[in-house]
Amino acid sequence: MIDLRSDTVxxxxxxxxxxxxxxxxxxxxxxxxxxxxxxxxxxxxRHGFSDAIFCSSGTQANLLxxxxxxxxxxxxxxxxxxxxxxxxxxxxxxxxxxQPQPIENEANGTLSFDKLRAAIKPLDPHxxxxxxxxxxxxxxxxxxxxxxLAQAREFCDNHQLKLHLDGARVxxxxxxxxxxxxxxxxxxxxxxxxxSKGLGAPIxxxxxxxxxxxxxxxxxxxxxxxxxxxxxxxxxxAKIALTENVSKxxxxxxxxxxxxxxxNNLAGIEVNLAEVxxxxxxxxxxxxxxxxxxxxxxxxxxxxxxxxxxxRLVTHLDINKSDIDRFIQHLSILI
Ligand SMILES: *Cc1c(COP(=O)(O)O)cnc(C)c1O
Numbered sequence: 326m327i328d329l330r331s332d333t334v335x336x337x338x339x340x341x342x343x344x345x346x347x348x349x350x351x352x353x354x355x356x357x358x359x360x361x362x363x364x365x366x367x368x369x370x371r372h373g374f375s376d377a378i379f380c381s382s383g384t385q386a387n388l389l390x391x392x393x394x395x396x397x398x399x400x401x402x403x404x405x406x407x408x409x410x411x412x413x414x415x416x417x418x419x420x421x422x423x424q425p426q427p428i429e430n431e432a433n434g435t436l437s438f439d440k441l442r443a444a445i446k447p448l449d450p451h452x453x454x455x456x457x458x459x460x461x462x463x464x465x466x467x468x469x470x471x472x473x474l475a476q477a478r479e480f481c482d483n484h485q486l487k488l489h490l491d492g493a494r495v496x497x498x499x500x501x502x503x504x505x506x507x508x509x510x511x512x513x514x515x516x517x518x519x520x521s522k523g524l525g526a527p528i529x530x531x532x533x534x535x536x537x538x539x540x541x542x543x544x545x546x547x548x549x550x551x552x553x554x555x556x557x558x559x560x561x562x563a564k565i566a567l568t569e570n571v572s573k574x575x576x577x578x579x580x581x582x583x584x585x586x587x588x589n590n591l592a593g594i595e596v597n598l599a600e601v602x603x604x605x606x607x608x609x610x611x612x613x614x615x616x617x618x619x620x621x622x623x624x625x626x627x628x629x630x631x632x633x634x635x636x637r638l639v640t641h642l643d644i645n646k647s648d649i650d651r652f653i654q655h656l657s658i659l660i
Contacts, residue, residue: 327648328629332494332523332577332604332641340569341526341562348561352554353379354547360557364564368518368531371567372510376539378532379560381551383408383493386517386532388416388549389542391457393534394487394515397422400453402441402486404430407461409491420549424453434464435473438480445484455484461491462509466581466605468498471508478512488512493519493530497603500574514538523574523604524566525642528559573642577604580640580649587653593660607635619659626655 328334337345351357361379369377380386387409391401401417403410405427409417417423428440436458446452458481462469481488490513492498499506510516515534520526532542546552553559585596585606593611600607610616620632628651631637640649 326627326629327644327652329638329640329644329652330629330631332639333521334629335521335523335525335642337527337562338525338565338569338642341565344561344565345558348557350555350557353556354552354554358555358557358560360564361560364560365531367564368567369533371506372516372518372533373507374510374516374533375536376534378539378542378546379553379556379563380517380530380532380546381528381553382521383491383517383519383530384413384416385546385549385551386519386530387413387459387489387491388420389532389545390489390515390517390534390538391417391423391459392421392545393532393538393541394457394489395421395423396454396456398424398453399456400424400426400446401457401459401489402426402428402436402444402455403459404428404434404436404461404464406430406434406464407459407491408493409459409461426453426455430464433469434461434467435469436460438476441480442484445486455486457487457489459489459491461493462498463494463501463603463605465607466497466603467600468501468602471502471504474509474512487514489514490516492516494522494603496571497523497574497578500571501578501603520563520566523577523641524570525573526559526563526566529563531563570642574604577640577642577644578602580604580644580646581606581638583646584638584640584649584653587649588656591653591657591660604640606638606640608638610634610636614660619656622659623652623655628652628655
């Protein structure tokens with residue numbers, strides 16, 4: 326099976342399965358799971374934060390960050406395209422009584438400081454209290470420039486806002502920029518990381534932040550039903566995602582570039598190669614291509630894609646160059 330729908334589809338490696346089998350565990354709600362404790366402590370230090378909490382998903386990690394930074398009646402600034410605005414079921418409003426204030430994303434995924442400044446509400450009972458700016462990196466496969474992150478930090482300091490990073494794919498950003506992840510994380514009050522995407526863990530995300538923020542997040546995680554007991558089974562695989570799989574992301578990025586080039590050779594398909602910065606390819610399809618039909622027929626050939634125009638294709642640990650060649654071969658016959 327060649328699955329290009331997302332980098333969430335990876336299967337755990339043999340090393341992960343071994344680590345899961347051998348993990349020392351305890352009841353993490355009592356703080357007794359040594360493998361979870363080790364992961365949280367290691368991840369906090371590694372990314373320059375005081376504390377960390379292991380979560381069931383990236384959605385949960387982001388929600389805990391929002392509920393940790395914001396009180397009922399507060400609002401957070403974010404992009405119209407932000408995952409934690411558009412793709413998380415409105416969780417901040419539904420479960421946190423927190424109002425999103427989305428701003429149109431610029432073409433490169435950033436948010437304009439002029440537009441952000443204009444959206445900050447005065448302290449007045451008419452308005453929600455603007456408390457937090459939430460950025461996302463990578464966003465739709467694009468990397469936010471380091472200089473922009475430094476400006477965002479300054480902007481937040483000037484306006485008494487906290488700064489959160491939805492870093493579901495922050496390691497893709499670090500690898501693409503060829504910098505240590507600290508160069509990104511240092512600007513933020515909190516950061517989430519998905520371990521179950523390009524990094525290949527079966528389950529789990531981390532939220533990183535101050536001791537106070539993580540204590541609050543730990544309370545909310547329990548309230549939200551996210552108190553997991555012998556979670557060391559998951560944390561053992563998650564640690565391997567961070568220690569062994571970061572260096573493999575570069576290959577995913579190379580494969581995405583290769584995929585984009587091959588797509589560009591097909592009539593009726595167009596990819597802007599300059600926009601392929603990490604492991605995602607967005608291909609524009611001509612009118613003659615019936616993507617629903619193509620998706621169905623590819624499925625019969627054991628190739629999975631998401632039907633859409635632009636067509637989003639994602640490379641990951643379980644995709645190699647010959648998978649891409651096979652996909653292109655099937656696709657070229659179907660379009
Ligand atoms: C996938 C994703 C999430 C949510 O992660 P889940 O583990 O699927 O809940 C959050 N933010 C971004 C940018 C993502 O891509």
